[in-house]
Amino acid sequence: MSLKNKKIGFAITGSFCNFHNVFPEIEKLAKEGCDIYPIISESVDIYDTRFGSAKEWKDKFKKITNKDIIKNIVESEPIGPKLDLDLLIVAPCSGNTIAKLANGITDGAVTMAVKAHIRNNKPVVLSIATNDGLGASLKNIGLLMNAKNIYFVPFNQDAPFKKPKSLVSHFDKIKPTIEEALNGNQIQPIL
Template identity: 35%
Template sequence: MEKKRVVWAMCGSFCTFEKTLGVMEAMVRSGVEVLPLMSFNAAGLDTRFGTAESWKKKVEAVTGRKPIETLQGAEPLGPQNMADAMVIAPCTGATLAKLA
């Protein structure tokens, strides 16, 4: 059976990053290839919950891939059918409103 591939997009709900990484890690352990993507804020803002650089390193440690951080990096995902599904977690209210 072919390995499933999921794009995992992280938005700026910084207080839930640690919990999100645990779920991401479980998905990787189950055999899913995770392509990490971080929003502008998630990839660029340091907060009381950690630095942007430390979160990027943690995501890379879990997935084995550097997170996609730019629009140009994310553009090929859809047209090239690079994933079977997309997870947005954590998902902020702002992101949810844009999707609606």
């Protein structure tokens, strides 16, 4: 399936160590001709980490998408009623964001974007990256797996002996997951 001209909201949350895996996937989607709308969480907007500065990541995101970044509730609320995206993806989707989505908490740009988009009855793809995926986040992942219009990028334990509860998506499966979600299907296998 071609994704050319598909309007895709791409939201990034604070799993900073995974940005180097996510940004090449954003670039692939852009090269395919997707119309990408960049969205970031507050932590991505303000924190400099050992994985790069907030400014570097924002500049890169803006350059790839050629659009201003949506970074607060006011800017993300119109996503549902006005922007009418074909799909919204959150990658990486941190445990914090998973918890908020599973429990209906709308307190930032990413959670508002998901809420605004989902009211259009269109797919949301989550690409999880959390150190507590098999711990505190597991119940929230389970709740979201049973939610209408929520799809997951396949994932697994990334370091079972050093971080036995950590789960990370196969970011290279973002495109096929999007393709399946646009057809109303969860890509398989998910684990």
